[in-house]
Amino acid sequence: MTLSTAIARLNAADPDFARHLDHLLSWESVSDDAVNQRVLDIIKAVRERGDAALVEFTQRFDGVQASSIADLILDRERLELALTRITPAQREALETAANRVRSYHERQKQDSWQYTEADGTVLGQKVTPLDRAGLYVPGGKASYPSSVLMNAIPAKVAGVGEVVMVVPTPRGELNELVLAAACIAGVDRVFTVGGAQAVAALAYGTESVPQVDKIVGPGNIYVATAKRHVFGQVGIDMIAGPSEILVVCDGQTDPDWIAMDLFSQAEHDEDAQAILVSPDADFLDRVAASIEKLLPTMERADIIEKSINGRGALIQVRDMQQAIEVANRIAPEHLELSVADPQAWLGQIRHAGAIFMGRHTSEALGDYCAGPNHVLPTSGTARFSSPLGVYDFQKRSSIIFCSEQGASQLGHTASVLARGESLTAHARSAEFRILDNKGN
Incomplete structure (x- = not known):
């Protein structure tokens, strides 16, 4: 296969720049009528037939030969067994990441408070964790133990009583790294079901799957559509779009580094978006050359190529001030400030899911082990949304006496x-x- 990129080049000085940028950023999670109806039918079946429907759908969609719901339940002992089946290096990496994620999120925990007025009136707020949270984890080709850590650990830090995980296992394939992550993160129960049927089971409960208060975690279009439909019956984290990265660079970072940072999000899927903004036109040329040079070396080169060509861009701006203005306009999921003094610009950043400061801070560190959550708002929703955190698993009650x-x-x-x-x-x-x- 011949690989080549034709990444879009935009210039903020062009009179039609705003129109071109809007077109580049446009993306909508579209559930067509067929997907929507199929999801509604699945939800209805799970509500009416419970475990029997889960077994039937798992047989049909995942090719799992399960005779009863008991075949789709993993106990704590099975999760602990997974810890012994991964390599020592993998276990150490999971535990290091888990410790960092836990330490960061413990700082987010909110406590109840009260104050008393002069006449004896007492006002306050009571903070209470959710009773039960459901965690959806993709299965099959996808293997995201990091998502298990990022979703389950904040729930546990918040004090959630029970964390229930659902994960599809196509053709019965269990991912030991995912199960080990679940063990380390403190997941209480695991059901090997996926898709819209898993979301329905968590939202409404079955004879075996307990009803939860909130469902978190990524999934495909069927999962996202199901989450839309059950919202209100349960809480959900968000309806996430494709992964995004915006790099703002002053032109002094190694162009190979920047190209690989762009690849790190483009390799997720063809709809992922990778954008570089810089006032240095020559630097944009050098990054474009690095992209061409490094692309053939990538295992997921075909996906990266489609992402870069379809939704990627190199944007030239007048100066760093305009670069920050463009960044705020985009409101990216991940923002890298690959500049000499990122702290000097931080105060002007208004909209971003996560901000990676300086030349040495790659977005990939945030995905796995830096500590802050990698579940972030996408598609411009950083204008009004925040990363997943402990606060998503706590609710607040007003106190009035x-x-x-x-x-x-x-x-x-x-x-x-x-x-x-x-x-x-x-x-x-x-x-x-x-x-x-x-x-x-």
Whole structure:
């Protein structure tokens, strides 16, 4: 196969730059009518027939010869066995990554708080972990033990009572690295089911699969469509689009490094997006040359080629200030500030899922072991969304305790506002507790 790239070249000085950039960034997770209907049918079947439907779909879609749901359950002992089946180097890497992820996320944990006003009224917030969380893990060709760590560990740090993992095993193939990661992360139960049927089982529960409060983790179009449909019945993390990387570089980083950083996201799939922004036109040329040179050396060269040619870009800007403006416009999942003094520009970054500071900080470190979560907002949603974290597995309840005097004082205010809204029962409920109104 002959490999070649024709990565788009854009210039922010062009009058139609904004239109070209919008076209480059456009992506929508489209579930056609056939996919949507199939997912609805699967959800309906799981709700009506429970375990029997799970077994049937797993036989049909994954080629697993399961006679009952018991064949699709892995106990804790099986997860511990996986630890002995991976190499010592793999186990050490998983444990190192897990420790770093846990240490980082422990800093995110929120605690309950209260304060008391002068009249004795107490206000506060009670923080409570979810009872149960469901973790979807892709199976088959995909092997993402890092996603197990990134999803399960924050849940455990938050204090979630039970973490239930679902993972498809096409043709019965178990991925020992994924199971070992589940063991290290503290996953409580594992079911070897996948697809929309796994999402439905977690959302509604079956005879064997417990109903969860929130479903997290990546999946294909069927999984994403199912998550859309069950949202409201359960919480979900997000509907993620293709992986993205935006590199802002001053032109002084090794162009081979930058090319490989772009490849690191392009190799995920053909729809992934890799963009470089720089004020140095000659540097963009050198990175383009590095892309051509290094592409044939990559194991996933065909995927990288399609991603780079289809959605990649090299963008020339006037200066670093404009580079930051373009970065904020894109609101990328991963942003590398490959510059001499990244701290000087950090304050101007408004929209990014994760920010990688300096020439030596590759995005790949964040994917695996730096510590912060790699589940990040995509497709421009970093404008209003945040990385997955401990806070996603905690919920907050307001605390309100009024003393007799406090209820009386607040009652006057509530009464005026309630009557202004023509909600008389609200007003009278508050007025009953006004001290000089008692008995009225």
